[in-house]
Amino acid sequence: MAHPSLPVNRAALLAGAAAVLGLLTACGNGGAASPPQHVSGTAAPASGGTTASGSASSAPGDGTAQGSTAPGSSPATTRAGGTTAGTNPGTGAGSGAGGRCHTSQLKASVGRNDPGAGQENFPVVLTNVSGRTCTVRGYPGAAFVDASGKQLGPDPKRSAGTPTTVNLKPGRSAWAGLTFSNPGVSGAKTATPAALIVTPPDERDHLTVPWQAGPVPVGGNASSVFLTVLSPGTAP
Structure with a gap:
């Protein structure tokens, strides 16, 4: 009764070992392939997005600076020119003799x-x-x-x-x-x-x-x- 049970136990042990190896192999292959693809795929858009965002941020920054300078300068120039133009006619009109x-x-x-x-x-x-x-x-x-x-x-x-x-x-x-x-x-x-x-x-x-x-x-x-x-x- 004892001898017939040994082959059965071995077969069961071998089958269990084979199943564990299969699982380990499957997990090893999935872990090696999937995570690098996922990390690589995530890293590339993040890097590209940072660059694009940096470029976009730089462009509006320059544009805003130029926009602030131009409007700031233009009215000042206009006011200065207008004041000068206004002063001259005023001086001429206010002259006494003649x-x-x-x-x-x-x-x-x-x-x-x-x-x-x-x-x-x-x-x-x-x-x-x-x-x-x-x-x-x-x-x-x-x-x-x-x-x-x-x-x-x-x-x-x-x-x-x-x-x-x-x-x-x-x-x-x-x-x-x-x-x-x-x-x-x-x-x-x-x-x-x-x-x-x-x-x-x-x-x-x-x-x-x-x-x-x-x-x-x-x-x-x-x-x-x-x-x-x-x-x-x-x-x-």
């Missing part, structure tokens, strides 16, 4: 008529009543108005002429010729103005001069009124 005469610095008057060849010729005079020298240049504006301030007739036309700058020291004057055909000769429609409105060159505010020279042409044939450029003095 600046343009403003309406508030002037007084308007109408000189004596100097008729000739069917023409009526009046000097329109602008006098500097301020305390500083200023200049006038070109044509004044003018319009005849009635007592209510309504304009009579069209705006005067400009006679041909070359504008020159007239320096007006305090108390000095410049004049422009106001001329029209005598209505009795031309047969033009007439009206008697209450005043002549005079606007200095390049100004909006006007000066009012009472008109005491009788009827003026306001419509019909030969009704145009003409103005000449300003010249130094009070009359031709």
Whole structure:
């Protein structure tokens, strides 16, 4: 009874040993192959991701630095340039002598008529009543108005002429010729103005001069009124 059991036990032991070896072989092969592939596969993306992330981080860093510098510099440059540009015009506009005469610095008057060849010729005079020298240049504006301030007739036309700058020291004057055909000769429609409105060159505010020279042409044939450029003095 004892002898027959030995072969059985050996067979069982051999079978068990074979099974353990098979398991060990399988585990050895799987452990050798799988972990290196897994580690290698994990390491490569990590390295690549770090590099890419580093590059990406570097690029935005440079871009941000450039972006911060450029906007920071550009407005500063613009402000500096704008301040400089603003200062120069301000200095020029604020200069004393030689600046343009403003309406508030002037007084308007109408000189004596100097008729000739069917023409009526009046000097329109602008006098500097301020305390500083200023200049006038070109044509004044003018319009005849009635007592209510309504304009009579069209705006005067400009006679041909070359504008020159007239320096007006305090108390000095410049004049422009106001001329029209005598209505009795031309047969033009007439009206008697209450005043002549005079606007200095390049100004909006006007000066009012009472008109005491009788009827003026306001419509019909030969009704145009003409103005000449300003010249130094009070009359031709």
